[in-house]
Amino acid sequence: xxxxxxxxxxxxxxxxxxKSSDFEIITATVQQWHGGTPGSPGGINYSFTFLMKKPSxxxxxxxxxxxxxxxxIEQVIFMGATDAGAFKKNxxxxxxxxxxxxxxxxxxxxxxxxxxDPAPPFEYNGEGLIGYTVGCKRKYKTVENFKxxxxxxxx
Numbered sequence: 001x002x003x004x005x006x007x008x009x010x011x012x013x014x015x016x017x018x019k020s021s022d023f024e025i026i027t028a029t030v031q032q033w034h035g036g037t038p039g040s041p042g043g044i045n046y047s048f049t050f051l052m053k054k055p056s057x058x059x060x061x062x063x064x065x066x067x068x069x070x071x072x073i074e075q076v077i078f079m080g081a082t083d084a085g086a087f088k089k090n091x092x093x094x095x096x097x098x099x100x101x102x103x104x105x106x107x108x109x110x111x112x113x114x115x116x117d118p119a120p121p122f123e124y125n126g127e128g129l130i131g132y133t134v135g136c137k138r139k140y141k142t143v144e145n146f147k148x149x150x151x152x153x154x155x
Contacts (some may be wrong), residue, residue, distance in 0.1 A: 021053055022052075022053050022054050022059055022132070022134055022139065022141075023050045023051060023052050023053055023054070023059065023061070023132075023141070024050065024051040024053065025048060025049075025050060025130075025141070025143060026049040026050060026051055026092065027047070027048065027049040027147065028046070028047075028048050028128070028143050028145070028146050028147065029046070029047045029048075029146060029147045029148075029149050030044060030045070030046050030047075030146040030147070030148055030149065031044070031045050031047070031148075031149035031150070031151065031152060032044050032045075032151045032152070033045065033151065033152040033153070033154065034151065034152070034153050034154065035103070035154055036153070036154040036155050039103055040103055041100060041101060041102055041103040042100075042101045043098055043099055043100045043101050044098070044099040044101065045096065045097075045098050046064060046066065046071070046073075046096065046097045046098070046099075046128070046146065047094070047095070047096050048073075048094065048095040048096070048130075049092060049093070049094055050092070050093050050094075050095065051090065051091075051092055052087050052088070052089060052090065052091050052092075052093055053089060053090075054089060054134060055086075055087065055088050055089055056085060056086045056087045056088075058134055058135060059132060059133070059134055060132060060133045061073055061075070061095060061130060061131075061132040062131060062132060062133070063129075063130065063131030063132070064097045064128055064129070064130055064131070065120045065124075065128060065129040065131070066099070066127065066128050068117065068119060068120065069099060069117055070117040070118060070120075071097040071098070071099055072097060073095050073096070073097040073130065074095065074096060074097070075087075075093060075094070075095050076094040076095060076096050078094075121140060122140075124140075124142050125142065126142040126143050126144045126145065127143055127144070127145050127146050128142070128143030128146065129141070129142055129143065130142075130143060
């Protein structure tokens with residue numbers, strides 16, 4: 001009898017935990033890129049693959065914090081998509097955010113290192129924080145770590 005009660009409690013906890021997640025991060029990668037000539041600008045690309053637990057009518061992913069930098073995150077729409085941006089529950093969806101790194105001359109001409117970005121909504125553990133809405137409610141999900149890809153050097 002005690003084993004059945006334990007099983008029921010564990011099953012209930014798993015059910016609640018499964019429903020509390022609006023999407024699952026399958027992959028999170030980061031890749032730095034450099035312009036083709038010395039001193040030219042570059043950037044950092046963040047790419048994600050998510051397994052959606054809610055449809056696009058309810059779930060909107062729109063923010064990514066990396067350290068104290070706020071980036072706009074957008075869904076990657078593949079050519080030939082018939083309903084661009086729409087997804088259903090259990091769809092696998094790709095998102096991307098980019099951070100520009102100015103050319104050396106631009107960085108040297110900058111007077112201070114003050115950012116206009118708002119601070120993250122709270123201190124988080126991990127390498128990133130994703131902001132999204134479900135209906136009208138703002139929520140956040142931590143990115144534990146990014147898989148580092150080899151830097152890309154433009155020709």
